[in-house]
Amino acid sequence: MSHGRKALLRAVVPATVLALALTGCGSDDDSSDGGGKKGKSSSADKTEQGSQEKEQEEEAPSGPLTLGQPAPGTHEYDMSSGKAKLQITAQKVDKGANADLLAAGLKGKDVKGMYPVFVYFKYNVKSAQKLDQPDFNIKARVLGDDDKPGKKLIAIGASDIKGGCPADDDDKTWKAGMTDSLCTTFLLPEGTQPKQVAWAGDLRNPLLWNVK
Numbered sequence: 001m002s003h004g005r006k007a008l009l010r011a012v013v014p015a016t017v018l019a020l021a022l023t024g025c026g027s028d029d030d031s032s033d034g035g036g037k038k039g040k041s042s043s044a045d046k047t048e049q050g051s052q053e054k055e056q057e058e059e060a061p062s063g064p065l066t067l068g069q070p071a072p073g074t075h076e077y078d079m080s081s082g083k084a085k086l087q088i089t090a091q092k093v094d095k096g097a098n099a100d101l102l103a104a105g106l107k108g109k110d111v112k113g114m115y116p117v118f119v120y121f122k123y124n125v126k127s128a129q130k131l132d133q134p135d136f137n138i139k140a141r142v143l144g145d146d147d148k149p150g151k152k153l154i155a156i157g158a159s160d161i162k163g164g165c166p167a168d169d170d171d172k173t174w175k176a177g178m179t180d181s182l183c184t185t186f187l188l189p190e191g192t193q194p195k196q197v198a199w200a201g202d203l204r205n206p207l208l209w210n211v212k
Contacts, residue, residue, distance in 0.1 A: 065207070065210070067090055069090075070088065071207045073087075074087055077136055086124065086125060093118070093142070093194050094118040100164070104161045104162070111187065114187040116153065116186070117185070118184075120183045121140060125179070131175065137182045145192055
């Protein structure tokens, strides 16, 4: 795995603050072992797993894509909010300023030296099961040119950031056949530029797009 891929997936868990929670970039997949013991894998299970991994490898791009370029194949979203097979495109990356964060009501000490980056992904839902306001962008990541991952921004009690992500993204109802976009806000240190974005459905081999 390249240094860039490792950096995108490195867990960064900052402290929670009053009006601002910065969530890290670690794994966000739902998981539960149910408290039961795992049985031995059968040869059929291993064969099926091998076939799935081979299929994923065949669909994965050989290198970073460019913004606006759809990732080859379909990619699985499987969370508590439902399941879907998606065609995924990283559309664009917009940038704001530290002043935009302050104008939205965020405390200066919480965002000192940081600026917002707005990452847009487009999703074409090829199939869906029991989708309940899924956040497909929960698997989105951004990497700065300092090779450090950006922090996902959750603003509690703050106003919308000027020029930032649409306020109605969370209210979208998704279904099979639908194509629409989602935007997520990240924070990067001032003086750095966004280098790559990723969709980390497969943590071992995330989809990557070069920003420039």
